[in-house]
Amino acid sequence: MILIATCSEYPHPTPNLEALVNALRAHGTEAAYLPWKTTPLETFVAADAVLPLCCWDYYDDPGRFLGWIDAREARGARLLNPPELLRWNFRKTYLLDMAAAGHAVPKTFHLQEASRPAIAERMEAEGWSVAVAKPVSSQSGHGVRKIDRSNMDRWPTGEVLLQEYQDDIGALGETTMTFIEGVFSHAVRRVLKAGEWRANAQYGITYERVAVSRDVIDAAQAYIDFLPQAPLYARVDGLVRSTGFMLMELELIDPYLYLEFAPGSADVMARAVLQRLG
Structure with missing residues (x-):
């Protein structure tokens, strides 16, 4: 079963x-x-x-x-x-591990005791007028905030990740790439509503199957290869730019894999599950 x-x-x-x-x-x-x-x-x-x-x-x-x-x-x-991969991916501080290894991610700071002065100081030091604050453990965009001087009353406190805001995400959308047993399967682009910056289902995105270049696949593969073991399933979410691919999230716990968008991919996934069971 x-x-x-x-x-x-x-x-x-x-x-x-x-x-x-x-x-x-x-x-x-x-x-x-x-x-x-x-x-x-x-x-x-x-x-x-x-x-x-x-x-x-x-x-x-x-x-x-x-x-x-x-x-x-x-x-x-x-x-x-496996549990060890789930735990590592559970805390979004894994993005700092990726950055330390030289992989492209938004510039990110881990604030263990965030306060308005601490956030303002970091944003000023980086020259950011806008930033994104994320809970260290969450999913589907819950608790993620775009912050600037106009909404300081809504700035988070406690442990947060502070990220550089990617102002082209609305135009680019977010490209998600599904990998099964460490091998690229298919890509789906999340198209954002006009004026929206969050690429999550509750914010009215639409979906389209897309073809991605070998360079983009290889860039996504590098994030998978960074892991200590190949995950059964993974979704690499990021921004496809002319200058290269940037990871936004690496989803190893509960990603929507868009199997219905790619005929045959559900069978590939099923075979991979059964092979893991020997």
Whole structure:
């Protein structure tokens, strides 16, 4: 039995996950989906593998989700991707690891005790009139803010990541590249609404399958190759510019893989899952 962990908002599979479940069943493998917050631990432990591909509501209690990963690992549940990759990707400070290794990411600072003076000082030092503040652990754009002098009353406090604002994201959109077992599968571009800067579903984006050049694929591959082990699945999200590709997020926990956009990709994913199980 393969179990896909879902969230309370999407207790039933999205078209992406429905394609994967159908592909697994076509290979004679039992597959189902259950919400991570309300399903007993023993149910996940009894599964042959657990894929946390739709745990999209951990943003409201990140610590609980991290505990969910730990508890399943401690009881011997087979998590795919592996727990060590999930934990590393859980904190967006992984972007600093990428930057230290020479990979292109937005300039990012980790403020462990953010305050208005600390944020203002850092923005002034960098010459930024606008910046983006992100929770260290979150997903789907929850808690992400564009900040400037006009909204100082809404500046975050506590532990945050402060990033250089990418002012061309509205025009470029965000290109997402799905990798299965470390190999590029397909790309989808998220087209932003006019005036929007957030490339998340709740902000009214639309989607289009796109072809990407070998140079862009190779650039995305470099982020995958940086990891200590090849993930079963990954989504590399970023900006495709004439000057090169810049990573915005590397999604290893619960990415929407857009399998329904690429005929045959769900079968490739299903085969990869079964191969991991030996």
